[in-house]
Amino acid sequence: MSLIQLYDTTLRDGTQAEDVSFLVADKIRIAEKLDDLGIHYIEGGWPGSNPKDISFFKEIKKTRLKQAKVAAFGSTRRAKTTPDKDNNIRTLIQAAPDTVTIFGKTWDFHVREALRISLEENLELINDSLAYLKANVGEVIYDAEHFFDGYKANPEYALQTLKAAEAAGIDCIVLCDTNGGTLPHEIPAIMEKVRATVSTPLGMHAHNDSECAVANSLMAVACGAVHVQGTINGFGERCGNANLCSIIPALKLKLGHDCITDAQLKTLRIVSRTIYELANLIPNKHQAYVGNSAFAHKGGVHVSAIQRHAETYEHIRPELVGNVTRVLVSDLSGRSNILAKAEQFNLNLDSKDPLTQEILENIKDLENQGFQFEGAEASFELLMRRALGTLRHYFSVIGFRVIDSKRHEQEKPLSEATVQVKVGGRIEHTAAEGNGPVNALDHALRKALESFYPQLREVRLFDYKVRVLPAGKGTASITRVLIESGDKTSRWGTVGVSDNIIDASYQALVDALLYKLIKDEDRVG
Ligand SMILES: CC(=O)SCCNC(=O)CCNC(=O)[C@H](O)C(C)(C)COP(=O)(O)OP(=O)(O)OC[C@H]1O[C@@H](n2cnc3c(N)ncnc32)[C@H](O)[C@@H]1OP(=O)(O)O
Ligand SMILES: CC(=O)C(=O)O
Incomplete structure (x- = not known):
């Protein structure tokens, strides 16, 4: 089986997604993770776009990557200039990456409407930009933007653009489904024509607007592509890019392409989660292969x-x-x-x-x-x-009272809770204030119990979710409270349900403290 080259564009196309942005330090950390995962190319950004991406290419040189090549992204030169004078191309060379990837126009409609130049001029622009880069950078990849739409609109011209690229002696031609509208069954016939026209190794770059980016990438590999572009977790412009977290295991486990090692594949879930974390996004639990619900x-x-x-x-x-x-x-x-x-x-x-x-x-x-x-x-x-009758009786709560008061219009409401607990033969009565009624109750419960069970000081509340259960009773509805608590070693979830939100919270809080006690006792046991 041929080795499929994995090309990650999380740091470039991934950041074109709404809500995704990384600091330079995050980008370096992600590059290291991708390198450890065994990704062959890491596209770090577009140095002609912004100072952050220029800094990335400076900083990444100080990082010792084990095997990945670093690619810088840009476009063919602007019309009415030459490659040596084009600012974007100059910046690509100055970034001194291992590989340069530029995109050019394949679709006659784009040449006319977006670039507003002649079809002939576009062919020159593709060819001389690539030839100039190839003379100045070791490896050059050409992203044929909108290739599939361009082919469907004007096959002859779309293929001419690929020939213009190939004539520059570049290393790989990547067929892009830029608008993500292509369906898998359309790919084989189009790729057959491409293979009959050019002999440069082919790649695929698919977007997910029809929810087919992964399928299209796998189909392209089945049709001879040896290079696949995508992003971790499918981050990317609009509906995202082809998701490498699905493509990699499919290639390795189902199609027999040994693109990364078994040990590297085992890190896929952690890489996915690290990148969600650095993007400050909640992981998609239903994500194939790596999501919490996947199995x-x-x-x-x-x-x-x-x-x-x-x-x-x-x-x-x-x-x-x-x-x-x-x-x-x-x-x-x-x-x-x-x-x-x-x-x-x-x-x-x-x-x-x-x-x-x-x-x-x-x-x-x-x-x-x-x-x-x-x-x-x-x-x-x-x-x-x-x-099962195996729960030790640690404490009982005899009762609680929560008061929320606002004495003046300008004053913040004050929350105060009192609780009475019984531990063994002793009754403890405590009061505490808080940042709201649930927080006050939490403080009062711990204050009452901590002298008996000091380990409860380690418990932290990570998440508190309230859901009003649909019963059409408005503020008198039943509420469900889910709490996520944790300590130095683990996290755990508890639940309470009541038509009184404080009571629902109280149930979940008591379970959270009780669970900490049995968990620690089990560990000691
Ligand atoms: C399919 C893709 O995902 S391609 C990547 C898209 N990503 C991005 O656009 C993010 C980074 N982009 C940027 O920072 C900016 O757009 C820049 C710095 C690249 C360019 O900024 P500006 O010079 O202000 O141009 P603007 O953003 O309006 O883009 C339009 C220009 O790009 C030109 N252009 C678009 N595609 C190409 C191409 N393949 N080759 C040459 N020029 C191109 C257009 O002709 C237009 O130039 P003109 O205004 O001289 O006619
Ligand atoms: C190059 C690229 O990002 C695209 O065509 O979608």
Whole structure:
């Protein structure tokens, strides 16, 4: 099998996505991650566009990449100038990358409307820009912008532009589906014509406007492309670029192209998540291969089967891409979900034990009341331990009171909570203020319990989500509160449901503190 060259443009086309922007330091970190992943080319940016991209090319020289080549992006020269005088081309050479990639016009409509030059002039502009770059830079790649649309509109001219590029002696011609409108079945016939016209190695750069960017890239490889451009997580202009997190495992695991090593493939999920984090975006949990839900099984029938053989409902082994199988618990569960969770929590539960059915029915009943355990595994574990009678009694809350007052129009509201807890034979009564009623209640609960259980000081609240459950009762509706808490070693989710938002929060807070106590005791045990 030929080696497919992976070309990542997260740092250039990826940053053309709405809401995606990276600092130079982020770009360097991402380049290092991509290098470790085994990406062959990292397109760092367009030095002719902005000072940040110029800085990237300076900074990346101080970084020792193991194998990736760094590519700088730009366009063919402007009309009415020559390549040596064109500012964009000069900046590309000054950036001194390993590889230069420039895009040029293939579609006659674009030549007329966007560049407003003659078709002949565009051919000259492609050829002399590429020839000049090839004489000054080691490797030159040509992105034939709008190739598929151009071919469909005027095949003869589109192919002439590729010939003009090839005549400059460049290293790779990349066919771009710039507007992302091409469908996979259109690719083979077009690529056959291209292969009959030029002999330069071919690549593919697909956008996702028809949700076909990954399919089109794989189809292009099947039709002879040896170079694939894409971005991590599919970031990119409009609907995004072809997602390398899907292309790479498909190439390696399904099509037999050994483009990165097995060990590198195992880092795919962590690379995906690091880049979400640096972009300050929430990861798409439903993303193929690397998302949290990519191997999460919810339906009872599925869970029962995967426990007999994982491949019954998994297209690949998740660990190959650094992911894991997960079993979810909900009202779609069967006994298999409960048993899988018991095993995960190290609890003794037998499939024939009537408690299994009891827990299952309890879950379905609670979900009907508005509880949801998919994001609240800690509450689910507490529920199971209670049912099995293995939950130690750490404390009980005798009662609480929360007061929110605003005494003057200009004054911020003041929140105050008092709680009474019983630990062993002792009753503790405490009060605390907070940044709102839930925060005050959280402070008061901890203040009451910390003298008995000092480890509760380590608990931090990471996320607090309230959902009004649809019942058409407005402010009297039932609310579900999901809390994500954590300490130095892990994070856990808890849930509370009530028609009183403070009560729902209280339930989730108490579960969060209780879970910390059992978790630490288990570790010590
Ligand atoms: C398909 C792609 O994704 S291509 C990459 C697109 N990415 C970006 O545009 C992000 C970076 N871009 C930028 O920073 C700026 O657009 C710059 C610095 C490149 C250019 O800025 P400006 O000179 O102000 O031009 P502007 O942004 O309006 O772009 C239009 C110009 O580009 C020219 N142009 C567009 N494509 C090409 C091309 N392939 N070859 C030569 N010139 C081109 C147009 O003819 C027009 O020039 P004119 O105004 O002299 O007629
Ligand atoms: C070159 C490029 O980014 C495109 O055609 O989409």
